[in-house]
Amino acid sequence: MEGTLTSCSPAVNPNIEKPEDMVKTGVLARFQNFLRKCLIAVISYGPMPNHIAFIMDGNRRYAKCRSIQQGAGHRVGFFALIANLLYCYEMGVKYMTVYAFSIDNFKRDPKEVQSLMQLMEEKINELLEKQSVIDKLNCKVNFWGNLELLCEPVRLAAQKLMASTAGNTGPVLSVCMPYNSTSEIVNAVSEVYAERREMLQREHDGDCNGQAVNNGVHPEISVADLDRHMYSAGCPDPDIVIRTSGETRLSNFLLWQTTFSHLQNPDALWPDFSFRHLVWSVLQYQRAYPYLEQNRNLAKKQL
Amino acid sequence: MYISRLYIYMFPRAYITQNWQHIHHLGLSRNTTRLPCLDRMAGKQNDLAEALVRSGLRAELMPQHVALVLDGNRRWAQARGFTTPEGHEAGGVALRKIVELSCAFGIRAVTVFGFSQENFRRPQASSHSSIRSMISVLTEEVDYIMELIERLIRDNMDLFMREEIQVHVVGDPSRRPASLQDAAREAEEMTRSHSRYHLILAICYSGRWDIVQACRELATKVQDKLLRPDDIDESMLAGHLATNVLGDQLGCPDLLIRTSGELRLSNFLLWQSAYSELYFTDTLWPDFGEDEYIKALKAFQSRERRFGQRKVM
Numbered sequence: 113m114e115g116t117l118t119s120c121s122p123a124v125n126p127n128i129e130k131p132e133d134m135v136k137t138g139v140l141a142r143f144q145n146f147l148r149k150c151l152i153a154v155i156s157y158g159p160m161p162n163h164i165a166f167i168m169d170g171n172r173r174y175a176k177c178r179s180i181q182q183g184a185g186h187r188v189g190f191f192a193l194i195a196n197l198l199y200c201y202e203m204g205v206k207y208m209t210v211y212a213f214s215i216d217n218f219k220r221d222p223k224e225v226q227s228l229m230q231l232m233e234e235k236i237n238e239l240l241e242k243q244s245v246i247d248k249l250n251c252k253v254n255f256w257g258n259l260e261l262l263c264e265p266v267r268l269a270a271q272k273l274m275a276s277t278a279g280n281t282g283p284v285l286s287v288c289m290p291y292n293s294t295s296e297i298v299n300a301v302s303e304v305y306a307e308r309r310e311m312l313q314r315e316h317d318g319d320c321n322g323q324a325v326n327n328g329v330h331p332e333i334s335v336a337d338l339d340r341h342m343y344s345a346g347c348p349d350p351d352i353v354i355r356t357s358g359e360t361r362l363s364n365f366l367l368w369q370t371t372f373s374h375l376q377n378p379d380a381l382w383p384d385f386s387f388r389h390l391v392w393s394v395l396q397y398q399r400a401y402p403y404l405e406q407n408r409n410l411a412k413k414q415l
Numbered sequence: 416m417y418i419s420r421l422y423i424y425m426f427p428r429a430y431i432t433q434n435w436q437h438i439h440h441l442g443l444s445r446n447t448t449r450l451p452c453l454d455r456m457a458g459k460q461n462d463l464a465e466a467l468v469r470s471g472l473r474a475e476l477m478p479q480h481v482a483l484v485l486d487g488n489r490r491w492a493q494a495r496g497f498t499t500p501e502g503h504e505a506g507g508v509a510l511r512k513i514v515e516l517s518c519a520f521g522i523r524a525v526t527v528f529g530f531s532q533e534n535f536r537r538p539q540a541s542s543h544s545s546i547r548s549m550i551s552v553l554t555e556e557v558d559y560i561m562e563l564i565e566r567l568i569r570d571n572m573d574l575f576m577r578e579e580i581q582v583h584v585v586g587d588p589s590r591r592p593a594s595l596q597d598a599a600r601e602a603e604e605m606t607r608s609h610s611r612y613h614l615i616l617a618i619c620y621s622g623r624w625d626i627v628q629a630c631r632e633l634a635t636k637v638q639d640k641l642l643r644p645d646d647i648d649e650s651m652l653a654g655h656l657a658t659n660v661l662g663d664q665l666g667c668p669d670l671l672i673r674t675s676g677e678l679r680l681s682n683f684l685l686w687q688s689a690y691s692e693l694y695f696t697d698t699l700w701p702d703f704g705e706d707e708y709i710k711a712l713k714a715f716q717s718r719e720r721r722f723g724q725r726k727v728m
Contacts, residue, residue, distance in 0.1 A: 216722060294649045294689055301630050301652065305637060305644045333631050335623050359718070362680075364689040368623070371682040375693070400678065407681070 148387060152203050155391060158398035161351035163207035164200060165373070167365055168193065170357030170381030177381075183227045188383040190235055194245055199387050201249055201283050203394070207347055211365045212289040215261065229266050232289070236269040240276065250282030256343035257291035258299070286347065293367040300341035304333055307341075344369055351404075352397050356382040372408050374400050466519055470709045476716040478669035480524040480661070481517060482684055482691065485510065487675030487699030494699075500559050505701035507567045511574065516708055518578045518612050524665045526615040526658065528683045529564055561591065564618060565598045572602065579611040585657035586620035613661055620657070622685030629655035658687055667691065670715045674700045692718050 168189055175185025193210060200208050212232070218225060239246045239253070246253060255270045262270070270289075339345065350366060350373045358379040362370070374397050380389050467474050485506055492502025510527065517525045568582070575582055584599035591599075595618070632655050636642050653659065658666055667687045673679075676697040680688065694711045696703070 294653075294686060297626060297686065298647060298649050298652055301633070302644055302647055304630070305634060305647075308634070309644070333627060333634055335627055338623075338627065338630070360693040360695070361690060361720075362688065362693070363722075367685045367689060368626075370680060371622070371685075372679060375678045375680070375695075403677075404679070407679075 148202070151391060155394055155398070156204065158395075159401045160204055161394065161397055162205065163209065163348050163350045163352075164205055164393075165209040165211070165350035165353045165366060165370070166193075166196065166382075166385075167211045167353070167355040167363065168382040169355055169359055171383060173357060174381045174383045182224070183231065185383070186228060186231055190231070192383045192385055195387075196385065196390065197249070197251070197283070197285055198245070199390050201251075203390075205283070207284045207286070207350075209256075209286040209288065209344075209347075209350060209366070211291065211363075212287050213257075213291070214364065215258065215290045215292040215295060216364070218261070218290065229263060233266045233269050236266070236273050240269070240273055246273075246277060246285075250280045251277065252280040252282065252284045253277045254284065254286040254343075254347075256286050256288045256296075258295060261290050284347065286344070288365070291343075291365070293362075293364045296343055297338070297368060299343075300338045303341040304337050307337075308333075338368075342368060349373065352376060352393055354378065354385075354393055356380055356385050372404060374404060470712075472520070472709065472712055473716055474521065477521055477712070478692075478715055479522065480526065480665050480668045480670075481522050482526040482528070482668035482671040482688065483510075483513065484528045484671070484673040484677075484681070484683055485700045486673060486677055488701060490675060491699040491701045499556060500563075502701065503560060503563050507563060509701050509703055510567070511571055512704060513708060514571075514580070514614060515574065515578075516705055518580065520712070523611075524613040524615070524661050524668075526617060526668060526684065528620065529560075529616055529618045558592075561595050564616070565592075565595045568598045568602050568616070572605065575602065575606050575609070575614070579609040580606060580614050581609040581612070582606045583613065583615045583660045584618060585615055585625075585660070586618045587624055588619075590619040613665065615658060615660070617657075617683070620683070622680075622682045625657050626652070626686060628657070653686065656686060658684070670694060670711065672696070672703075672711050674698055674703050690720070690722055692720065 171185040171189040172182060173185075174188065175182050180188075197208060213228065217228075238244060245251075253273050255274055259267050259270060344366070349369045349371070353362070353366070353370050353373045353375050355361070355375075355377045358377055360375075360377045362375075366373075376393050376396060378385070378389055378393070380386075467477075488502040488506040489499050490502075491497075491505065492499050497505075514525060568584075574580070582599075582602045584603065588596060599616075599618075629652055633642070633647055633652065637644055637647075650663075653666065656666075667689070668684060668691045671680075671684070671688050671691045672694045674696055676695065678695055680693075684691075692715050694714055696707060696711065698707050
């Protein structure tokens with residue numbers, strides 16, 4: 113990708129309307145791009161993460177700090193999301209997951225929830241347009257979570273975006289919305305039961321027809337079964353989990369998948385999370401990498 | 416007796432020491448003066464309040480359930496030129512101290528991650544001699560740790576009885592040696608009636624194993640037609656997890672402390688730590704004493720917990 117990448121400065125202008133407006137041209141931008149590429153080439157000498165997960169915390173605090181309207185904090189957060197998606201793409205990080213909305217967040221003030229839903233609908237529809245950032249990167253977008261809980265327009269937009277990008281082969285962006293790790297696990301459990309029931313039913317029918325489908329021994333439910341039914345099936349586990357704004361909690365995000373992930377909690381608020389923060393995260397990951405690999409090799413995923 | 420009480424109130428520092436022998440002349444029995452902080456005197460409530468005030472903590476913000484990941488024994492031993500078993504022994508001593516402190520601070524439940532399923536995984540057998548020697552070393556270490564845990568359970572029975580701690584041992588029972596199983600069962604039976612404090616020892620435990628075994632239990636119930644698959648929800652699954660022995664209120668840890676600078680969860684209390692505050696420290700486990708613990712608790716008390724919602728102003 114030449115020169116058309118963003119050079120998003122840490123203080124994002126909250127008046128920008130579309131993500132495409134972040135693209136700047138000019139000598140300074142080209143120089144910044146060149147520097148960025150050099151830096152990425154240098155850190156690529158070490159092990160690079162394949163999957164980074166972000167808990168995008170701090171939008172409201174950002175809005176309060178900068179004395180802008182509450183809703184605008186989330187808008188700025190969205191631009192930071194696109195910027196980080198582009199940086200990850202440049203670095204060669206294939207998978208990126210973000211925690212956009214939790215099922216617990218529905219308990220917030222209804223007006224705030226409403227404005228968040230409107231924002232999401234608007235942004236998803238923008239991304240659906242041709243020539244959007246997603247198109248340029250050939251990015252595949254997944255929505256993980258219990259989509260039934262969303263209101264109709266948002267759900268339809270999300271499903272449309274998933275369908276239109278299903279065949280893309282570029283970086284994979286997984287948006288967790290609305291998501292709770294505990295409900296993901298319960299969902300996987302009920303799907304495993306449904307699968308087992310079908311299997312038993314087929315066997316029963318097979319027996320009735322006089323054929324034994326197998327000798328009647330059923331393997332017990334295992335980790336692999338649950339893995340297959342998680343929303344993240346097919347996606348590798350996150351290598352790094354970054355929670356911005358300094359809080360050290362997982363808040364019910366990817367509990368099952370983050371066993372060996374490196375947890376980081378930089379103090380920067382999400383809209384402030386820029387390229388230098390990302391580089392620092394990767395460097396910390398590279399520092400801890402030998403130990404992480406050793407533990408991963410010693411452990412097996414199956415029980 | 417009254418004169419000795421007066422002595423205690425006038426010179427409290429005499430009790431803040433592990434060496435209790437110099438106060439033998441007061442005629443107090445051994446068991447009542449083991450603790451480093453001001454406890455075991457008349458009026459438990461006053462002692463608790465005093466202990467908290469001295470350490471700068473607030474009683475109402477104290478976590479109800481603390482989970483500890485004991486990491487760093489081996490590195491501690493290497494740094495000091497001790498052998499690995501000695502490192503683990505030092506870890507055991509530190510653990511006893513932290514359990515005593517938790518009781519003194521009024522923390523109702525402590526879960527300790529002693530040994531995970533992953534530790535049992537040895538590298539694949541290969542003809543390489545270094546791998547084989549590594550395997551044998553790991554096997555020995557695993558056996559030693561099992562034996563140490565059994566010894567810890569038996570030796571600390573006096574603490575459990577004195578502080579009314581109910582002991583639970585969770586984890587995959589098929590992977591534990593028989594003697595450890597017996598010791599665990601005995602400890603659980605002897606402390607069954609206690610309800611003030613709870614200590615959960617997670618041995619051969621893994622978060623994923625826990626969820627899968629809860630899943631299997633529910634599957635048998637569904638098969639026996641005791642429940643329908645649609646009835647299964649989060650609270651039902653949570654009710655079948657191994658840490659359910661603590662009930663709903665105490666089931667999830669409020670604070671999870673991981674020592675020795677590791678920034679990972681390592682498959683411990685996956686489900687239950689959904690909303691726990693995580694505290695990571697670079698101190699190695701045998702060095703994790705009262706000061707570090709108070710620092711961790713202070714960090715916990717300064718955090719704003721929202722559980723996904725906004726704090727109502």
